[in-house]
Amino acid sequence: MIGKAVGACRIRAIDFEKGSDVFEKVEDYPVDPIMIGADYFAQDPRTDKLNLTVGIFQDAHGQTPVLKAVKEAERRLVETQTTKSYLALTGDAEYCAVLGREILDEAFSSDWVAAQTSGGAVALRVMADLLAQMPDPPTVWLQTPTYGNYIPILTAAGTRFAQVPYYDPIGRKITFNQMLDGLTNAKAGDVFLMQGVCHNPTGADMTAEQFNALLEVLEQRGIIPWIDLAYLGFAHGFEADCAMARQIAERFHECIVCVTLSKSFGIYRDRAGALFVKTRKDDQPRIHRAVSAIVRSGASHAPDHGPSVVRTILQDQKLKALWLQELDRMRVRVAEVRAQITQTERNDFGTQDLAYLTQQRGMFSLLPLTEHQETALTRDHGIHVVKGGRVNVARLGSQDIGWLIRAVRTVMASRS
CATH class of the missing domain: 3.40.640.10 (Type I PLP-dependent aspartate aminotransferase-like (Major domain))
Known part of the structure; x- marks a missing residue:
């Protein structure tokens, strides 16, 4: 039994062995899948892994610069x-x-x-x-x-x-x-x-x-x-x-x-x-x-x-003019990554499974994967994506593009 006096007030003694557990009654909350994906990446012990989850812009050097x-x-x-x-x-x-x-x-x-x-x-x-x-x-x-x-x-x-x-x-x-x-x-x-x-x-x-x-x-x-x-x-x-x-x-x-x-x-x-x-x-x-x-x-x-x-x-x-120039450079960088994915796949693999990415806009796209294939992408190739297959193309460096294409081709070959 534990009790404690505070000034003129006395906190009621609590028997912790017989006390009621409160927080065990908390139910699961719907959690943003982006944050879940980031957690899984942090827990992955591999060094050869690629994080395409969190939605931030990165330049060609992998940095998120201050404009x-x-x-x-x-x-x-x-x-x-x-x-x-x-x-x-x-x-x-x-x-x-x-x-x-x-x-x-x-x-x-x-x-x-x-x-x-x-x-x-x-x-x-x-x-x-x-x-x-x-x-x-x-x-x-x-x-x-x-x-x-x-x-x-x-x-x-x-x-x-x-x-x-x-x-x-x-x-x-x-x-x-x-x-x-x-x-x-x-x-x-x-x-x-x-x-x-x-x-x-x-x-x-x-x-x-x-x-x-x-x-x-x-x-x-x-x-x-x-x-x-x-x-x-x-x-x-x-x-x-x-x-x-x-x-x-x-x-x-x-x-x-x-x-x-x-x-x-x-x-x-x-x-x-x-x-x-x-x-x-x-x-x-x-x-x-x-x-x-x-x-x-x-x-x-x-x-x-x-x-x-x-x-x-x-x-x-x-x-404002300086900011708009910097914003345009970020936009162009993302568009160039999309175009490079399509071009690399066409030139190196002779396929166009990801050619649709060039027609899309912004940092995000969904890979055309089933749930099983998405799991294999992370498990077998170390590429982490948000549940549902979302990738942040702005986080891809030139050296990562072939890795992504090869991995996607491999898991897509599975019909599951």
């Missing part, structure tokens, strides 16, 4: 920042306005409620909480496969969700008609959560015609579009990559835009993101209060260093 524009913006902030006081719960209004105009152009106006967030994940979680807490909660419709953290975020918030097919990894194509067919089960007021360019995990983006057809269906059925922008600048360039969000913003009187700038500015650990909610004027004060209350009960305040760097760059034409 020169970011370094200069940080130097200015250190010299000029006069306080570390709290901001509003929704963050720096100037940052939100600058970023909103940059991404949404003329579609950004006073019709939006905006909040600075700790990356895109918190923007997603705040919105998921808001939807879950509505008197008649809508269903959030997801593309399948899609970003591995969506389901954990929605589940943790208690948000209703359902899924529609988006991509066939074995057939290596978007299942667009099946996706539209799936949405016939959605009702007016439901929400469709989609990704912008550089679809994660597939790398397969809708064509302009397909995207327009999707918006037509959403509009006809009264479904609210929710777009998640995580890779602006990695598909066709920053300006072009904002087009999907601008089309949505111009067309719908209610919509949701979540943004993370981790990849676009290379500031992964500095957590710069934003949430934008377009709604009717009469609804804005309530939505703003709701977002503020949800932020307060969770993150409380977003970190400001990363967003201040972004704001500094976007408000200075020379810094």
Whole structure:
């Protein structure tokens, strides 16, 4: 029996042998498969292993550099920042306005409620909480496969969700008609959560015609579009990559835009993101209060260093031009790796099993493997991928490409 006096209070003695175990009752949580893949890689004792799991950009030397524009913006902030006081719960209004105009152009106006967030994940979680807490909660419709953290975020918030097919990894194509067919089960007021360019995990983006057809269906059925922008600048360039969000913003009187700038500015650990909610004027004060209350009960305040760097760059034409040049170089690097995979396979192996990678965009793609083949890829060849076959092509060096192709060919030869 153990007891302890603290001031005038006495903590009740506890019999640890007879005490009730609490934490054994904790059930399994849905965990982001990206993090699981990273853990498996760390536990692999082999030295000849290749990590294609975590979604960060790497240059040809295997480094994730700090952009020169970011370094200069940080130097200015250190010299000029006069306080570390709290901001509003929704963050720096100037940052939100600058970023909103940059991404949404003329579609950004006073019709939006905006909040600075700790990356895109918190923007997603705040919105998921808001939807879950509505008197008649809508269903959030997801593309399948899609970003591995969506389901954990929605589940943790208690948000209703359902899924529609988006991509066939074995057939290596978007299942667009099946996706539209799936949405016939959605009702007016439901929400469709989609990704912008550089679809994660597939790398397969809708064509302009397909995207327009999707918006037509959403509009006809009264479904609210929710777009998640995580890779602006990695598909066709920053300006072009904002087009999907601008089309949505111009067309719908209610919509949701979540943004993370981790990849676009290379500031992964500095957590710069934003949430934008377009709604009717009469609804804005309530939505703003709701977002503020949800932020307060969770993150409380977003970190400001990363967003201040972004704001500094976007408000200075020379810094912005430098950043866009660096962003273009990252985009070109990823496109060149994709092209090199196709060329190496054609020249060295005489096949085109991975030629589809050249037509896809961004850092991620799905290998056309069954679950058994995916397991063999890691077990027999030391190549670690996210469950479902997702690979980060940006983490491939020139010396790794032949290794990957040879391993994929070998496991694909198995029919299991």
